[in-house]
Amino acid sequence: MDDAQRRRRDSLARYRGMRDFNRTAEPRGEDTARGDGNRFVVQRHRARRRHYDLRLELDGVLVSWAVPKGPTLDPKARRMAIHVEDHPLEYADFEGTIPAGEYGGGDVIVWDRGTWEPVDTDDPVAAIAAGNLHFDLHGEKLAGRFVLVRRGEGEQWLLLHKHDDHAEPGWDPETHPKSVKSGRTNEEVAADPDAMWRSDLPPARAEIDLRGGGGPHRTRRRKRPRWELPTDDELAALDKLGKKGSWELGGRKLALTNLDKVLFPPRGDEPPVTKRDLIRYHALIAPVMLPYLVNRPLNSHRFPDGVDKPGFWHKEVPDHAPAWLRRWRYPQADPEDTQWYIVPDSVPALAWLANYGALELHAWTSRIDDVQHPTWALFDIDPGPRTSFGDVLVLARLHRTAMDHLGVEARPKVTGQRGIQIWVPVEPRYTYAETRAWTEKVSRAVGDTVPELVSWAWTKQDRRGLARLDYTQNVINKTLVAPYSARPRPGAPVSVPLEWDELDDPDLAPDRWTIRTVLDRLASRGDPFAALLDVEQQLPPV
Numbered sequence: 001m002d003d004a005q006r007r008r009r010d011s012l013a014r015y016r017g018m019r020d021f022n023r024t025a026e027p028r029g030e031d032t033a034r035g036d037g038n039r040f041v042v043q044r045h046r047a048r049r050r051h052y053d054l055r056l057e058l059d060g061v062l063v064s065w066a067v068p069k070g071p072t073l074d075p076k077a078r079r080m081a082i083h084v085e086d087h088p089l090e091y092a093d094f095e096g097t098i099p100a101g102e103y104g105g106g107d108v109i110v111w112d113r114g115t116w117e118p119v120d121t122d123d124p125v126a127a128i129a130a131g132n133l134h135f136d137l138h139g140e141k142l143a144g145r146f147v148l149v150r151r152g153e154g155e156q157w158l159l160l161h162k163h164d165d166h167a168e169p170g171w172d173p174e175t176h177p178k179s180v181k182s183g184r185t186n187e188e189v190a191a192d193p194d195a196m197w198r199s200d201l202p203p204a205r206a207e208i209d210l211r212g213g214g215g216p217h218r219t220r221r222r223k224r225p226r227w228e229l230p231t232d233d234e235l236a237a238l239d240k241l242g243k244k245g246s247w248e249l250g251g252r253k254l255a256l257t258n259l260d261k262v263l264f265p266p267r268g269d270e271p272p273v274t275k276r277d278l279i280r281y282h283a284l285i286a287p288v289m290l291p292y293l294v295n296r297p298l299n300s301h302r303f304p305d306g307v308d309k310p311g312f313w314h315k316e317v318p319d320h321a322p323a324w325l326r327r328w329r330y331p332q333a334d335p336e337d338t339q340w341y342i343v344p345d346s347v348p349a350l351a352w353l354a355n356y357g358a359l360e361l362h363a364w365t366s367r368i369d370d371v372q373h374p375t376w377a378l379f380d381i382d383p384g385p386r387t388s389f390g391d392v393l394v395l396a397r398l399h400r401t402a403m404d405h406l407g408v409e410a411r412p413k414v415t416g417q418r419g420i421q422i423w424v425p426v427e428p429r430y431t432y433a434e435t436r437a438w439t440e441k442v443s444r445a446v447g448d449t450v451p452e453l454v455s456w457a458w459t460k461q462d463r464r465g466l467a468r469l470d471y472t473q474n475v476i477n478k479t480l481v482a483p484y485s486a487r488p489r490p491g492a493p494v495s496v497p498l499e500w501d502e503l504d505d506p507d508l509a510p511d512r513w514t515i516r517t518v519l520d521r522l523a524s525r526g527d528p529f530a531a532l533l534d535v536e537q538q539l540p541p542v
Contacts, residue, residue: 040115041062045106045108046186062087062092063086064084064085065159066084073161073168074170081158081159111176112142113180113181118135119134119145121133132147139180141173144162146161191291238256239276243259249348259276263492265306273491278515281354283347286346286347290344292483293344293350297328298363299314301362307490316339328368344363359486361485362479362482366428374435375428375536376423376424377430377438382468382469384463384466393508394453396420400503403424406442406540406542409531411497412500412502414496414508414509425535453467455467455468483495483529492514493511494518499525
């Protein structure tokens with residue numbers, strides 16, 4: 001081993017010491033790796049908290065800083081940057097997923113890359129040690145003069161951009177979300193990762209193709225179908241129909257009725273929402289929503305006369321349902337219970353449900369191939385009359401703290417009404433009784449920290465207007481509203497998944513997005529729950 005290899009080994013000691021390479025999917029990094037270049041890479045990394053990783057190639061390793069808000073071309077911005085452990089050179093091209101539950105578990109994209117050069121120094125290693133590095137970036141997104149300045153004696157630094165020809169006031173990295181390597185977003189990588197690191201393979205083969213299936217500890221890819229959006233011609237045909245008519249969508253013929261019937265009264269200055277509007281929304285949201293419904297029995301909350309009239313729950317497949325609609329018979333059902341359930345598996349199926357007046361969609365948390373073992377554990381923060389949304393946020397943040405403490409991957413979701421839910425993907429090895437017992441222990445630990453906000457009384461009149469942390473939803477055939485389902489309220493609000501840091505958004509409201517606005521959100525932010533779809537994690541002791 002030559003001197004350069006020894007320096008590389010020593011530089012990576014901290015990186016290696018923080019990881020168990022029998023479990024983590026990240027590369028160990030080879031001491032013999034050669035790197036005399038001047039590459040830089042910025043990776044957008046959605047772990048427990050979203051951040052950007054700035055990495056500069058130097059002395060055979062990637063010197064690294066975590067930048068929570070991301071680098072910017074805005075010369076007035078001062079970005080906090082945390083100096084973290086050096087990474088191996090093999091990391092520079094990594095784009096894919098790190099399994100949930102492991103250090104840094106989440107999805108990673110190559111957000112920007114290029115070359116860099118130090119400024120005003122011939123010894124950038126000494127400049128970093130002194131806490132002041134000036135450098136130029138030549139990337140696909142980032143360019144110009146940057147400065148890293150250490151604050152105090154710790155690992156906190158400031159990253160800023162100088163006033164130069166590349167400076168752009170107000171430049172926000174979040175408006176440039178796509179990978180320069182693949183053109184994909186983090187959400188797309190999480191939903192269908194092409195690559196994952198294998199620490200048990202040599203560097204040349206450490207980045208492996210996952211499209212054929214397989215995967216490491218606690219993450220198993222299931223082959224999921226892909227659904228196509230309706231075409232412009234299909235949407236135009238829907239718009240041209242009168243009050244009723246036949247509509248061909250995705251190769252299926254749908255008999256639509258009462259298309260101009262108002263299902264949701266207006267909210268504010270918005271127009272009311274008609275059945276035609278809901279059918280269009282179901283067709284457009286289907287490719288995002290169907291992964292949470294496919295292979296799961298469906299309970300629907302129907303409002304055929306609109307949400308101003310009482311609705312009712314419907315489970316049994318109606319006699320007039322088209323033959324192509326997928327059905328499933330529940331073999332354990334009692335004779336007086338529902339025998340045959342709808343299992344939505346296509347864009348036309350969601351459009352049919354909208355025409356049928358199924359405004360709310362509630363899928364089982366287990367799949368039809370193993371209905372006794374759920375794949376989600378659910379926390380439902382159910383506010384009482386005295387509970388403000390600020391109180392709900394306090395409770396949601398406490399759940400985040402609990403998940404972080406337990407090392408559990410999870411995400412929050414606004415309900416579209418008043419509350420917030422926490423969804424936890426689990427390996428389908430637990431019974432409903434086991435997931436319910438686990439969520440109860442966590443819920444009671446959360447509730448015990450703020451007893452003034454929570455009541456454990458069973459009936460509403462005994463709760464004194466306080467919130468309930470409802471772990472009892474973890475029962476077979478007892479469901480919570482599906483991601484992106486509409487809710488029966490004016491304006492057609494939608495239940496929307498969130499990133500954890502969105503709990504701190506001052507504009508957040510439980511009914512903030514409607515069927516008219518949530519598609520714009522998806523276009524800009526993607527689906528935060530997509531990162532959970534292939535996660536199968538074990539529940540740690542509480």
